[in-house]
Amino acid sequence: xxxxxxxxxxxxxxxxxxxxxxxxxxxxxxxxxxxxxxxxxxxxxxxxxxxxxxxxxxxxxxxxxxxxxxxxxxxxxxxxxxxxxxxxxxxxxxxxxxxxxxxxxxxxxxxxxxxxxxxxxxxxxxxxxxxxxxxxxxxxxxxxxx
Amino acid sequence: xxxxxxxxxxxxxxxxxxxxxxxxxxxxxxxxxxxxxxxxxxxxxxxxxxxxxxxxxxxxxxxxxxxxxxxxxxxxxxxxxxxxxxxxxxxxxxxxxxxxxxxxxxxxxxxxxxxxxxxxxxxxxxxxxxxxxxxxxxxxxxxxxxxxxxxxxxxxxxxxxxxxxxxxxxxxxxxxxxxxxxxxxxxxxxxxxxxxxxxxxxxxxxxxxxxxxxxxxxxxxxxxxxxxxxxxxxxxxxxxxxxxxxxxxxxxxxxxxxxxxxxxxxxxxxxxxxxxxxxxxxxxxxxxxxxxxxxxxxxxxxxxxxxxxxxxxxxxxxxxxxxxxxxxxxxxxxxxxxxxxxxxxxxxxxxxxxxxxxxxxxxxxxxxxxxxxxxxxxxxxxxxxxxxxxxxxxxxxxxxxxxxxxxxxxxxxxxxxxxxxxxxxxxxxxxxxxxxxxxxxxxxxxxxxxxxxxxxxxxxxxxxxxxxxxxxxxxxxxxxxxxxxxxxxxxxxxxxxxxxxxxxxxxxxxxxxxxxxxxxxxxxxxxxxxxxxxxxxxxxxxxxxxxxxxxxxxxxxxxxxxxxxxxxxxxxxxxxxxxxxxxxxxxxxxxxxxxxxxxxxxxxxxxxxxxxxxxxxxxxxxxxxxxxxxxxxxxxxxxxxxxxxxxxxxxxxxxxxxxxxxxxx
Numbered sequence: 001x002x003x004x005x006x007x008x009x010x011x012x013x014x015x016x017x018x019x020x021x022x023x024x025x026x027x028x029x030x031x032x033x034x035x036x037x038x039x040x041x042x043x044x045x046x047x048x049x050x051x052x053x054x055x056x057x058x059x060x061x062x063x064x065x066x067x068x069x070x071x072x073x074x075x076x077x078x079x080x081x082x083x084x085x086x087x088x089x090x091x092x093x094x095x096x097x098x099x100x101x102x103x104x105x106x107x108x109x110x111x112x113x114x115x116x117x118x119x120x121x122x123x124x125x126x127x128x129x130x131x132x133x134x135x136x137x138x139x140x141x142x143x144x145x146x
Numbered sequence: 147x148x149x150x151x152x153x154x155x156x157x158x159x160x161x162x163x164x165x166x167x168x169x170x171x172x173x174x175x176x177x178x179x180x181x182x183x184x185x186x187x188x189x190x191x192x193x194x195x196x197x198x199x200x201x202x203x204x205x206x207x208x209x210x211x212x213x214x215x216x217x218x219x220x221x222x223x224x225x226x227x228x229x230x231x232x233x234x235x236x237x238x239x240x241x242x243x244x245x246x247x248x249x250x251x252x253x254x255x256x257x258x259x260x261x262x263x264x265x266x267x268x269x270x271x272x273x274x275x276x277x278x279x280x281x282x283x284x285x286x287x288x289x290x291x292x293x294x295x296x297x298x299x300x301x302x303x304x305x306x307x308x309x310x311x312x313x314x315x316x317x318x319x320x321x322x323x324x325x326x327x328x329x330x331x332x333x334x335x336x337x338x339x340x341x342x343x344x345x346x347x348x349x350x351x352x353x354x355x356x357x358x359x360x361x362x363x364x365x366x367x368x369x370x371x372x373x374x375x376x377x378x379x380x381x382x383x384x385x386x387x388x389x390x391x392x393x394x395x396x397x398x399x400x401x402x403x404x405x406x407x408x409x410x411x412x413x414x415x416x417x418x419x420x421x422x423x424x425x426x427x428x429x430x431x432x433x434x435x436x437x438x439x440x441x442x443x444x445x446x447x448x449x450x451x452x453x454x455x456x457x458x459x460x461x462x463x464x465x466x467x468x469x470x471x472x473x474x475x476x477x478x479x480x481x482x483x484x485x486x487x488x489x490x491x492x493x494x495x496x497x498x499x500x501x502x503x504x505x506x507x508x509x510x511x512x513x514x515x516x517x518x519x520x521x522x523x524x525x526x527x528x529x530x531x532x533x534x535x536x537x538x539x540x541x542x543x544x545x546x547x548x549x550x551x552x553x554x555x556x557x558x559x560x561x562x563x564x565x566x567x568x569x570x571x572x573x574x575x576x577x578x579x580x581x582x583x584x585x586x587x588x589x590x591x592x593x594x595x596x597x598x599x600x601x602x603x604x605x606x607x608x609x610x611x612x613x614x615x616x617x618x619x620x621x622x623x624x625x626x627x628x629x630x631x632x633x634x635x636x637x638x639x640x641x642x643x644x645x646x647x648x649x650x651x652x653x654x655x656x657x658x659x660x661x662x663x664x665x666x667x668x669x670x671x672x673x674x675x676x677x678x679x680x681x682x683x684x685x686x687x688x689x690x691x692x693x694x695x696x697x698x699x700x701x702x703x704x705x706x707x708x709x710x711x712x713x714x715x716x717x718x719x720x721x722x723x724x725x726x727x728x729x730x731x732x733x734x735x736x737x738x739x740x741x742x743x744x745x746x747x748x749x750x751x752x753x754x755x756x757x758x759x760x761x762x763x764x765x766x767x768x769x770x771x772x773x774x775x776x777x778x779x780x781x782x783x784x785x786x787x788x789x790x791x792x793x794x795x796x797x798x799x800x801x802x803x804x805x806x807x808x809x810x811x
Contacts, residue, residue, distance in 0.1 A: 006513045010524065014446075021531070021532040022535060029560060033554045034556070052557075054554075070680070071681050092679060096739070096740035
């Protein structure tokens with residue numbers, strides 16, 4: 001193979017690899033990215049079924065119920081002002097800052113009946129650590145309050 | 147006074163870096179005009195004279211730049227030591243101490259606290275960079291002088307951005323007008339011995355890559371891209387790669403035992419930020435070998451150096467800029483975030499622009515046949531680049547989407563389904579590549595050499611399918627490949643005189659074996675992991691995998707700066723001896739936070755992992771995992787790092803011997 005041709009082949013291969021990676025990644029993102037929803041989004045846009053999403057908002061006061069198995073809880077996530085709400089079920093160890101009337105982000109899936117089964121909960125941590133999604137949820141709820 | 151002295155040292159170091167950049171620019175410009183003059187004069191004698199003039203110029207500049215680089219290194223180390231001193235004293239008139247330390251903290255976390263925050267970690271970065279610059283100035287002997295001058299200039303230019311950032315927007319020595327009586331304490335999650343050394347390790351890796359990049363810049367500026375440059379750059383790439391490997395492995399184990407979620411890799415943006423430079427450095431490491439031994443892939447290697455540097459800058463800055471979600475993302479103001487993004491654009495844009503302007507001057511290297519060691523390494527580089535591209539897109543996509551008002555997160559499902567299969571292809575290739583000859587090989591001979599590893603792969607595949615019929619596809623292929631690759635990675639030693647085999651060949655064997663071991667651990671953990679989540683009464687036996695675990699009591703415990711509830715668990719495997727495990731739920735008061743300290747029992751064939759949860763009436767929540775062979779993941783990572791170290795040692799020893807022989811001759 002001539003030197004010039006080899007250089008060109010390598011450059012084209014590299015270009016193909018980069019484009020391939022981008023196409024693969026962007027098409028997979030459509031399927032696999034987990035979108036963020038506030039309860040009011042669901043009320044307005046309908047249920048995003050069959051995919052992992054994040055649900056964020058406030059834990060409604062008085063809504064945390066401990067189930068008899070000792071590891072599952074039910075609670076309600078609302079927008080501040082209570083314009084929309086979603087019932088959530090979660091099995092596992094809840095984070096220490098999870099409490100009523102404070103912010104939460106639940107990772108999981110919506111069910112056809114409009115409830116949400118969470119596989120993971122993120123609660124608002126100390127001042128230094130706040131997931132942007134949570135900050136976004138708080139922002140959304142705050143702007144709803146005004 | 148200590149804080150002021152530190153700040154002064156930092157200013158002086160910055161001034162020296164600026165001087166270094168200016169001297170380099172001046173030297174390169176004068177050398178070039180001297181060379182131009184030679185061309186205009188057209189006589190051979192005049193050209194020679196011009197060349198000698200430019201060489202003399204380089205020597206003069208070098209004589210000035212060397213001590214500057216060394217003194218700059220000393221000053222910035224001094225600044226770092228003074229910051230540590232301020233932390234050890236818990237000087238509460240310094241803002242940083244108040245925000246991230248407290249008098250009651252153990253000494254090691256007071257020291258580590260100096261870099262457990264934004265400003266301090268930036269100072270640590272530039273400190274390591276300064277040390278590396280001094281090391282290059284003192285010990286580098288292989289490079290042509292003009293190239294060395296340009297290399298040191300490039301390093302000073304990189305350092306200058308960090309100095310500007312520290313001095314203008316992130317002064318670690320800033321004082322408070324009124325000093326409180328005590329600090330607010332360090333994030334409890336960071337109060338862990340592993341975390342004290344995790345950032346410095348990763349930073350050494352990042353800085354090593356930036357040094358490699360400086361070499362590439364030097365070689366581009368003086369048109370000196372060739373095997374000599376590759377041999378000078380290689381130890382830095384290898385060293386950086388070893389530290390990145392250690393940093394990633396240790397970070398993964400830390401997340402595993404400290405976060406209490408039982409996972410070892412979360413595809414968290416911060417983890418990705420350390421993985422991306424590693425991927426680029428791995429590609430660079432392999433292509434620089436082609437350049438050093440076969441004088442091929444010249445422009446390619448330079449480009450990879452640019453990419454690796456860009457990734458280490460992304461790693462350094464994205465983590466610190468506050469746009470990423472993590473314990474690493476310290477809360478900082480938006481102005482500083484813009485400063486960081488501007489630096490990022492200048493560095494990466496500058497690196498790419500320089501590459502674009504100079505790529506035409508890099509001469510074509512040696513060619514090779516597609517079926518050859520070089521060919522396999524090119525495919526290795528392509529696949530690594532594809533994985534890197536996917537990880538980069540997956541990491542940045544949420545940021546871009548957020549800019550357009552859509553909030554989303556990208557996690558396991560995305561990376562597993564895209565990067566996972568390609569990584570498996572890459573690992574399969576890793577079995578083949580080292581068995582091919584340099585320059586040209588026959589496909590038939592290559593196939594004969596991989597016959598045995600391929601057979602092992604197929605056998606393990608079938609046996610696994612028979613023993614565990616329900617296994618998922620990726621773990622199945624992972625296990626089978628791991629076995630085949632383990633055999634193939636030792637194959638380069640077959641039929642060789644083991645005592646005369648060079649150390650760096652052992653390095654390659656051990657590193658590749660480490661990848662196979664790690665892959666086996668990942669596949670086993672994801673295929674055979676068992677989990678039990680229960681609320682248990684005291685004395686009630688619970689089962690997970692082969693273990694029976696009983697909570698025998700819960701008691702309070704007091705630590706240096708925390709109090710905890712400790713569960714006393716008795717774990718027993720079959721009829722074996724009982725073993726006591728004590729997971730805790732720790733409460734830290736400064737700042738107020740609860741952490742779950744897992745208790746882990748490591749046995750030969752895996753780990754039993756226990757977490758104590760909350761109380762529910764007379765019951766306690768327990769989360770138990772049995773993770774077969776999970777330890778192989780990190781053992782493999784350690785092997786990879788050891789392989790890198792053997793390789794580095796082998797190269798350095800061989801060069802030393804060659805230099806001695808030259809001196810004798």
